[in-house]
Amino acid sequence: GENVEQHPSTLSVQEGDSAVIKCTYSDSASNYFPWYKQELGKRPQLIIDIRSNVGEKKDQRIAVTLNKTAKHFSLHITETQPEDSAVYFCAASIWNYGQNFVFGPGTRLSVLP
Amino acid sequence: DSGVTQTPKHLITATGQRVTLRCSPRSGDLSVYWYQQSLDQGLQFLIQYYNGEERAKGNILERFSAQQFPDLHSELNLSSLELGDSALYFCASSAGSGVGVYETQYFGPGTRLLVL
Numbered sequence: 001g002e003n004v005e006q007h008p009s010t011l012s013v014q015e016g017d018s019a020v021i022k023c024t025y026s027d028s029a030s031n032y033f034p035w036y037k038q039e040l041g042k043r044p045q046l047i048i049d050i051r052s053n054v055g056e057k058k059d060q061r062i063a064v065t066l067n068k069t070a071k072h073f074s075l076h077i078t079e080t081q082p083e084d085s086a087v088y089f090c091a092a093s094i095w096n097y098g099q100n101f102v103f104g105p106g107t108r109l110s111v112l113p
Numbered sequence: 114d115s116g117v118t119q120t121p122k123h124l125i126t127a128t129g130q131r132v133t134l135r136c137s138p139r140s141g142d143l144s145v146y147w148y149q150q151s152l153d154q155g156l157q158f159l160i161q162y163y164n165g166e167e168r169a170k171g172n173i174l175e176r177f178s179a180q181q182f183p184d185l186h187s188e189l190n191l192s193s194l195e196l197g198d199s200a201l202y203f204c205a206s207s208a209g210s211g212v213g214v215y216e217t218q219y220f221g222p223g224t225r226l227l228v229l
Contacts, residue, residue: 043115051215097169100169103157105155
């Protein structure tokens with residue numbers, strides 16, 4: 001089955017710097033890759049997603065890149081702010097009559113003022 | 114507020130017991146997903162229902178079962194509970210086209226289950 005690895009497990013950056021979180025997946029049939037942000041005690045929220053027919057997607061300070069050949073995708077956050085501090089999860093999904101998801105273990109991002 | 118509701122918010126029970134978690138999707142959403150989040154296992158996808166039909170299954174234990182009713186609310190039943198089942202259980206919903214179009218999932222606030 002699918003396996004998703006995520007690195008680093010913790011990341012500290014200074015406010016205003018960039019943060020990059022990387023994920024790799026094992027099943028080449030995966031074709032949808034969402035990223036979720038989860039603040040302490042709250043529900044996960046989708047922040048950006050990418051489909052396998054797209055190499056890069058950007059939404060203001062957040063971007064995701066996908067390399068299907070190498071089976072990895074990355075989240076890039078620029079001009080980080082303290083409110084970006086949270087746990088970020090990547091996931092890989094395969095459509096097979098339904099939508100199955102496998103999540104990475106998460107990255108705890110701390111943005112230091 | 115995502116529009117997805119889950120009850121109860123907290124649940125404390127003993128090993129060997131059975132509990133039912135309830136989820137009401139956003140108005141009009143046809144797909145419901147269940148997830149388990151524990152400290153050591155991270156976020157795990159359990160099962161997806163679309164308009165009353167089971168569509169995808171993740172790492173859901175045989176002691177767990179779910180269903181989606183005609184009014185589209187869903188229930189997750191956990192039986193023969195073990196200490197390791199203590200976790201946060203999330204439900205999410207999406208509009209659900211049923212034909213492989215990936216849609217944003219909206220998560221509920223979760224049910225925190227503690228098995229003693």
